[in-house]
Amino acid sequence: MKTPIPRQLALAALAGMLTVLCGTVSASEVNVYSFRQPDLINPVFKRFTSETGIKVNTVFAKQGLIERLRTEGINSPADLVLSTDSGPLEAAMQADLLAPLDNTTLEQRIPAALRDPDGRWFGLTSRARIVVTAKDRPLVNPITRYEDLTNPAFRGMICTRSGKHPYMIALIASMIAHSGETAAREWLIGVKKNLSRKPQGNDRAQVKAIWQGECDIALINSYYMGQMLADDEQQAWANAVNITFPNQSDRGTHVNISGVSLTQASPNRDNAIKLMEFLVSESAQSIYAEENYEYPVNPAVASSELVQSWGEFKADELSLTDIGKHRATAVILVDETGYDN
Amino acid sequence: MTAQVLAAPTTFKPHKRKPLLFVIPVLIALTVALPLFSVMVLALFPSNNIWPHLFSTSLPGYVKTTLVLAGGVALGTALIGVPTAWLVTHYRFPMRHFFRWGMLLPFAVPAYVLAYVYTDLLDYAGPVQSSLRYAFGWTSARDYYFPSIRTVEGAMVMLTLVLYPYVFLLARAAFLEQSASVLEAAVLMGNNAPWKRFTIALSMARPAIVVGVSLALMETLNDFGTVDFFAVRTLTAGIYDVWLGMNNLGGGAQIACLLLVFVIVLFTVERLGRQQQQHYQSVGSRYRTLKPTQLTGVKAWAAFTVCFLPVLLGFIIPALILARYSISYFEESVADGFVQAAINSVTLAAITACVAVAVGLALAYSHRLLPGALLDRLIRFATLGYAVPGVVLAIGIMIPFGWFDNTLDAFIRQHFGMSTGLLLSGTIVALIFAYTVRFLAVAHGAIDSSLRKVAPSMDDAARSLGHSPLGILRRVHLPLIKGGSLTAALVVFVDVMKELPATLVMRPFNVETLATRVYQYASDELLQLSATAALCIVLAGLIPVILLSVAIDRSRQDT
Numbered sequence: 001m002k003t004p005i006p007r008q009l010a011l012a013a014l015a016g017m018l019t020v021l022c023g024t025v026s027a028s029e030v031n032v033y034s035f036r037q038p039d040l041i042n043p044v045f046k047r048f049t050s051e052t053g054i055k056v057n058t059v060f061a062k063q064g065l066i067e068r069l070r071t072e073g074i075n076s077p078a079d080l081v082l083s084t085d086s087g088p089l090e091a092a093m094q095a096d097l098l099a100p101l102d103n104t105t106l107e108q109r110i111p112a113a114l115r116d117p118d119g120r121w122f123g124l125t126s127r128a129r130i131v132v133t134a135k136d137r138p139l140v141n142p143i144t145r146y147e148d149l150t151n152p153a154f155r156g157m158i159c160t161r162s163g164k165h166p167y168m169i170a171l172i173a174s175m176i177a178h179s180g181e182t183a184a185r186e187w188l189i190g191v192k193k194n195l196s197r198k199p200q201g202n203d204r205a206q207v208k209a210i211w212q213g214e215c216d217i218a219l220i221n222s223y224y225m226g227q228m229l230a231d232d233e234q235q236a237w238a239n240a241v242n243i244t245f246p247n248q249s250d251r252g253t254h255v256n257i258s259g260v261s262l263t264q265a266s267p268n269r270d271n272a273i274k275l276m277e278f279l280v281s282e283s284a285q286s287i288y289a290e291e292n293y294e295y296p297v298n299p300a301v302a303s304s305e306l307v308q309s310w311g312e313f314k315a316d317e318l319s320l321t322d323i324g325k326h327r328a329t330a331v332i333l334v335d336e337t338g339y340d341n
Numbered sequence: 342m343t344a345q346v347l348a349a350p351t352t353f354k355p356h357k358r359k360p361l362l363f364v365i366p367v368l369i370a371l372t373v374a375l376p377l378f379s380v381m382v383l384a385l386f387p388s389n390n391i392w393p394h395l396f397s398t399s400l401p402g403y404v405k406t407t408l409v410l411a412g413g414v415a416l417g418t419a420l421i422g423v424p425t426a427w428l429v430t431h432y433r434f435p436m437r438h439f440f441r442w443g444m445l446l447p448f449a450v451p452a453y454v455l456a457y458v459y460t461d462l463l464d465y466a467g468p469v470q471s472s473l474r475y476a477f478g479w480t481s482a483r484d485y486y487f488p489s490i491r492t493v494e495g496a497m498v499m500l501t502l503v504l505y506p507y508v509f510l511l512a513r514a515a516f517l518e519q520s521a522s523v524l525e526a527a528v529l530m531g532n533n534a535p536w537k538r539f540t541i542a543l544s545m546a547r548p549a550i551v552v553g554v555s556l557a558l559m560e561t562l563n564d565f566g567t568v569d570f571f572a573v574r575t576l577t578a579g580i581y582d583v584w585l586g587m588n589n590l591g592g593g594a595q596i597a598c599l600l601l602v603f604v605i606v607l608f609t610v611e612r613l614g615r616q617q618q619q620h621y622q623s624v625g626s627r628y629r630t631l632k633p634t635q636l637t638g639v640k641a642w643a644a645f646t647v648c649f650l651p652v653l654l655g656f657i658i659p660a661l662i663l664a665r666y667s668i669s670y671f672e673e674s675v676a677d678g679f680v681q682a683a684i685n686s687v688t689l690a691a692i693t694a695c696v697a698v699a700v701g702l703a704l705a706y707s708h709r710l711l712p713g714a715l716l717d718r719l720i721r722f723a724t725l726g727y728a729v730p731g732v733v734l735a736i737g738i739m740i741p742f743g744w745f746d747n748t749l750d751a752f753i754r755q756h757f758g759m760s761t762g763l764l765l766s767g768t769i770v771a772l773i774f775a776y777t778v779r780f781l782a783v784a785h786g787a788i789d790s791s792l793r794k795v796a797p798s799m800d801d802a803a804r805s806l807g808h809s810p811l812g813i814l815r816r817v818h819l820p821l822i823k824g825g826s827l828t829a830a831l832v833v834f835v836d837v838m839k840e841l842p843a844t845l846v847m848r849p850f851n852v853e854t855l856a857t858r859v860y861q862y863a864s865d866e867l868l869q870l871s872a873t874a875a876l877c878i879v880l881a882g883l884i885p886v887i888l889l890s891v892a893i894d895r896s897r898q899d900t
Binding site: 064075233328338 | 389394395397398399464465466480481482483489491570571572574581582585586589739740743744747760763766842845846847848849850851857861869
């Protein structure tokens with residue numbers, strides 16, 4: 001037996017479905033497209049929600065989110081783009097998807113070098129690209145500069161990840177910016193000659209390779225040291241290496257940022273700005289520092305004890321925009337020198 | 342004239358044209374082909390001309406690596422898939438009943454997970470090398486040689502191990518659909534009976550085997566996880582370099598189009614070779630299943646070993662390693678949202694399996710009714726989506742969907758003063774569409790190869806009795822191609838469970854699946870924490886594997 005569904009009920013159901021499909025825009029939400037792994041950032045968002053009552057919705061992916069933002073256009077639900085390096089933010093900026101933001105709180109908490117002068121992206125943390133060397137096999141010639149890695153004395157001793165990875169590309173781009181394309185090319189050729197194996201794995205895997213005796217020298221991002229020391233199994237890898245901040249006597253160690261940008265389409269602009277301000281607040285910045293061993297951008301927040309034990313270092317002050325200009329050339333150089341082959 | 346009359350009953354007569362019957366499949370095919378069209382349009386607008394640079398540097402390497410990898414996987418999957426399917430169908434040997442579905446187990450393991458597991462097992466700190474060092478007194482990696490798994494050969498083995506079930510599944514379905522009478526006639530005529538029977542069955546099953554191998558190849562071409570982890574520079578790696586490294590989406594789309602050219606060449610070559618071959622199966626009262634031959638002694642154990650090795654390497658070993666990690670890191674890995682992720686995965690996979698089978702059936706059947714060149718080409722084009730890396734396909738979908746949403750929104754705003762926002766972009770509907778486009782080749786391939794084996798004379802007979810095309814589909818074809826359709830549904834289900842790149846970028850806010858959970862950790866080489874979710878993908882994949890392989894067997898026995 002069929003009972004006809006009351007018309008009002010049917011209409012209500014239809015309206016309900018449409019609301020779900022359209023996505024709800026309520027006053028207490030903020031939507032984030034994140035290039036950052038959820039396990040680190042979720043605790044930060046949870047604290048934000050408990051302090052403000054604003055719910056944070058996320059989509060995490062490592063590729064394609066900028067294209068998603070672009071195709072969604074003015075109707076995009078995304079308020080913020082959260083990134084682990086400056087590349088995606090810059091791509092979004094070039095595609096004219098980001099809104100300039102003039103905000104005193106952000107400007108006070110973030111040093112000028114770590115944000116866009118027009119306020120289209122803001123750094124949240126910085127990380128240094130450091131050199132690690134085997135503790136139990138001391139080098140005869142010490143390494144003090146990235147340039148030293150091409151020394152023929154290190155033949156068959158170096159391990160790195162793929163030259164095409166954003167972290168390597170940013171480093172190479174910084175060398176192009178400082179010393180020119182020819183010098184950067186020579187550097188890649190020199191380092192390639194010294195590689196002990198084809199570039200592979202992530203930064204962590206390079207430290208592991210030193211511990212295994214496959215190589216003696218590697219290039220990694222600073223926070224990986226802290227993450228490995230916090231893991232039972234990986235502790236031994238990290239303990240097998242010494243760390244060096246290169247180029248302290250000249251331009252300084254290359255640093256990259258993780259950052260955040262406000263989109264032009266942002267439907268929850270006020271909430272988004274609140275979240276941006278929260279991300280550089282002392283409570284959020286200390287999570288970045290303590291849980292992920294990154295350098296907080298907010299000068300009021302101290303690095304973790306471990307990171308402090310490495311001492312102060314001089315950071316390369318080249319602007320990330322300048323690095324960005326040379327990124328495509330860096331990719332071409334990696335191809336031309338056959339660094340990954 | 343006489344020749345034509347005589348030939349008439351054996352050739353297939355197109356159904357009398359009905360416009361609707363033609364328009365609907367063409368529309369479906371066009372919709373499915375939409376993402377590929379938009380990738381091609383993208384390719385027209387690169388931000389830089391990448392080719393002079395690529396030709397002189399990395400392109401020859403990309404092409405060579407891609408060809409070597411694809412060749413190895415084609416050979417590997419055929420060499421494992423076909424003989425095992427034959428043995429399991431026609432012989433009795435130890436654990437044969439287990440192998441009927443057990444051979445499919447590696448299918449539930451995502452290739453990237455297998456790559457992580459074997460790297461963990463075989464690298465310097467892993468149990469294999471540690472034991473060797475202990476046994477021979479070596480102290481560091483410089484004391485001995487051990488083959489590296491992170492090579493093109495390593496990638497070949499990993500992909501072969503997880504992809505051979507495509508060939509097994511399709512070859513077995515084909516072997517099962519072969520009537521005993523044909524094979525027995527072959528036996529009567531031949532002197533070297535088992536071998537003759539195999540070669541005849543093989544030539545009859547060739548369309549299905551070719552579909553299986555080409556699915557495995559397309560999967561190989563679109564793979565990014567494994568080749569990226571092993572630092573193997575294929576064309577797919579090239580797409581990412583140009584798109585993300587050089588911020589040149591158009592250039593990346595151009596390489597994607599080059600990849601498509603590869604696939605089209607592959608299919609054309611295969612098709613030319615097969616053009617004259619058309620085997621029809623008269624299914625009906627004359628169909629009998631062939632009684633399996635009992636193997637004994639060495640032969641029985643040899644058959645057992647041939648079937649057991651791929652399952653051991655492709656499933657048992659990785660599952661044990663994942664289980665070990667899963668137990669020691671259980672609490673961290675099932676923390677918040679795990680159950681929801683599992684429900685999401687199963688729901689998405691089940692819906693897509695139904696949609697893909699329906700679309701695949703609609704296309705295959707309407708092509709049977711109206712075998713025109715236009716529809717044929719459109720279908721072939723539409724199913725190419727499988728060979729495109731997931732994230733490129735996702736972009737190809739986001740572009741037309743975003744355009745549709747924003748155009749509609751602008752129109753409604755202008756005329757009715759209200760906003761419709763994004764109706765499709767960023768919804769589950771868009772995601773299911775993406776899965777359907779991506780896996781249509783699987784659904785269509787399996788159904789089409791089943792449908793082709795049904796003799797056209799059956800259609801003619803049913804039509805002469807006054808049945809409508811839909812009536813014939815329901816009463817004659819569906820019962821005969823039940824096995825093929827179930828195979829299609831099974832493969833799509835498992836594939837969606839494993840799918841990652843399109844899911845990641847197209848999912849609605851806060852939607853997690855098991856695959857995205859695996860990726861969160863595994864991409865950071867934290868295999869331990871991803872083990873439980875990976876194991877669940879494997880387990881969830883098992884249930885339909887078992888259910889459906891039982892059903893495939895039964896659908897055969899019932900007839």
